[in-house]
Amino acid sequence: MRALVFTLVALLTMTAGASAAHPDDRDSTGRFDRPRPGFASPLTVLREGTPESVRLDPRPLAAALRRIKNWTEGSGSVRPMFAGAVSLVAHDGVIVRQEAAGFALRYREVRPDGSGVELPRDQWIPARDDTIFDVASVTKLFTSIVVMQQVEAGRIDLQRQVAQYLPEFAANGKESIPVEWLLTHRSGLPPFLLLWKNWPDKPARIRAVLEAAPQEKPGTKYIYSDLNLIALGVLAERVSGQPLDELVRQGITEPLGMSDTGYNPSPEVRNRVAATEFVTDPPRGLVHGEVHDENAWSLGGVAGHAGIFSTARDLAVLGQAILNGGTYRGRQILRPDTVEDMLTNRNHDFPEDSHGLGFELDQRWYMEGLASPCTAGHTGFTGPSIVIDPLSRSLVVLLANRVHPSRNWGSNNPARRALAQGLAEAMAVMPVGGPTAWFSGVEPAHDAVLRTEDLLVRDGRVRVLFDAFVDTEKTDTLALESSVDGGKNWRRASMTAHGRGAPKGEQATLAGHGHRSWWRVLAEVPTAPGERVMLRWRYSTDELYTGRGVYLDRIRVHDGRGVLLDDEWEPGRLIADGWRPAER
Known part of the structure; x- marks a missing residue:
């Protein structure tokens, strides 16, 4: 099947x-x-x-x-x-x-x-x-x-033309419209007619519907x-x-x-x-x-x-x-x-x-x-x-x-x-590591920022690993940003997410919904040895839909010489504005 x-x-x-x-x-x-x-x-x-x-x-x-x-x-x-x-x-x-x-x-x-x-x-x-x-x-x-x-009874075939069952439906160039297009609103027909007002009785009203002219070329537009x-x-x-x-x-x-x-x-x-x-x-x-x-x-x-x-x-x-x-x-x-x-x-x-x-x-x-x-x-x-x-x-x-x-x-x-x-x-979104995860909340027109303290880079580029549960509309996004001047200027890091429903390839921001799974996210932040870097995760929403928001877990930052921050062991080193720990 x-x-x-x-x-x-x-x-x-x-x-x-x-x-x-x-x-x-x-x-x-x-x-x-x-x-x-x-x-x-x-x-x-x-x-x-x-x-x-x-x-x-x-x-x-x-x-x-x-x-x-x-x-x-x-x-x-x-x-x-x-x-x-x-x-x-x-x-x-x-x-x-x-x-x-x-x-x-x-x-x-x-x-x-x-x-x-x-x-x-x-x-x-x-x-x-x-x-x-x-x-x-x-x-x-x-x-x-x-x-x-x-x-199911074999009386209708969705791919057959409606006019094969209702010959009068062929009027006004509708002879090729299949049954399926009526179910999916691709027929091109107008949203409604004033049947009650412009036709005198039920037979005339039904005939008006069946003989109606398309508003758009059938199959080319969705018209409810x-x-x-x-x-x-x-x-x-x-x-x-x-x-x-x-x-x-x-x-x-x-x-x-x-x-x-x-x-x-x-x-x-x-x-x-x-x-x-x-x-x-x-x-x-x-x-x-x-x-x-x-x-x-x-x-x-x-x-x-x-x-x-x-x-x-x-x-x-x-x-x-x-x-x-x-x-x-x-x-x-x-x-x-x-x-x-x-x-x-x-x-x-x-x-x-x-x-x-x-x-x-x-x-x-x-x-x-x-x-x-x-x-x-x-x-x-x-x-x-x-x-x-x-x-x-x-x-x-x-x-x-x-x-x-x-x-x-x-x-x-x-x-x-x-x-x-x-x-x-x-419904719960269970943390993947430890008893809690960071939750962005679901307020509209809201910025939630979770950032690190200054981290001293000892050797080479900084790698950032974290888990993200992302349920947002495409205009509500999660960004990972870095600053090497104490937070005066920030630039976005490219991220690569892995998991069911994750976007393919490098991404400047993460958004998506419907997959309902945790993604493992990797990012590399260009830095130089001896430089101090700050990182922040920023989730921004617009004024309408919010979905389930974003959860972050198992945040880990390291350079070529080892771990700079591990949130599972040192949760106090992250500074939250708009994020909160959540158990589910």
Whole structure:
């Protein structure tokens, strides 16, 4: 069975044969520096537990949940980031935190100036663990799974042209677009059409989607488009002879026991459904209990791009099924090799838009410190996100009604990142030598400097050896610098790193993410005998993403006559500004 490339240079592979848990896996639970190959055991079933039970530090998770709770609050002129949210974090099959905050219903309308009009306080409905949210574009994952089920059944070939299944799709020069390009958003189709406004009924709206003209030449650009998934939903219906909502029910939600997930929730559960936006165009009023997306609404609430409602627990079950290689509680919704295909990047020509078959990959803007080339997920316009991290057997679900009462109140991306980052920081990075390593911290717009005292060079060039765990975006870098004039002037030393995911050749700075391993780093600093040299490790971040930062360990400096500094034996000889000793 072919392997799935799970890292930048094909060094971490997943195989279907690795689905069963290896005995050594237990030793790596919670250890960020030991990524785990393969899928989780297909027998893994989510259960309640504590962070400590799976070797997680509970403090970063608690801090993230406090921030999310704070973001749901607001009074007077201070708007909440979102009215309500439910957060769920699972690691190694254990739900370590699930918490509701804020309100599923708080507002009744929006004034012309954009401010919200609150309901009487006794009519506010608190968010609960079982609150049902409109998950908007997370629906695209359900449609993608349904399509891949049709692939497994032999009804769809990803490399065949869409027009071979849907002849009307050939209109406007689209006859050569393969099915795969719809799943990876390479079709060139525009992001959306105002179906609800410019076409009179469902047949006309579907026809408009299928006959739409590309915005760009197909295959030449990544354009995230709802039309891709609407067309895929129609394709799945056409080849199977069943409506999309039935395909989702029979193929996903029913076998996985996702009883709170589906299209068009029953009026009986409306009191559990989070409200979304107060809409004036079209004049829908407060949307509560029906799909927020206007195009999905105009298609009867069932569409390939939006329309699914779900709970945090149900989405966690779906995420665990993916981590398990397509199986949960003995019910298989996809084969392991199909899951591998879905989590394999197909957009190498568009490196900022890594994408598998339906799944987004390696998107730090909401995955933050969990991002890696094989970390999968999706977001939705109404506020939800799911992050699935096979390397650590983890998943994070955030459901929020950030469009309640207005879509114009802003983004909840900070909350998405905070929850993913909370889990990333909760996982250990164990020192490679001794009880502690130097940790840079993960503050944005920050410089962390770790330097030596003056070192007397006795003979020849100075060699510097150290271990580095680097999890940064490419604009956040680690540099090794030297000074021979007491720190007045500094110059960078070239470094060579060795280890899984390390950059090739000499580097002026180190950056990278997703490999989750320690690198052994070597640098040579030109000096003369009798000269005094100072060294410093400087980690600089910009104002946005931080990842897991940098750890340094086993720092050793020597010249031709022997050791000048060994941090394992003389930690007091390093001067830290922004770095701190860390045990994990």
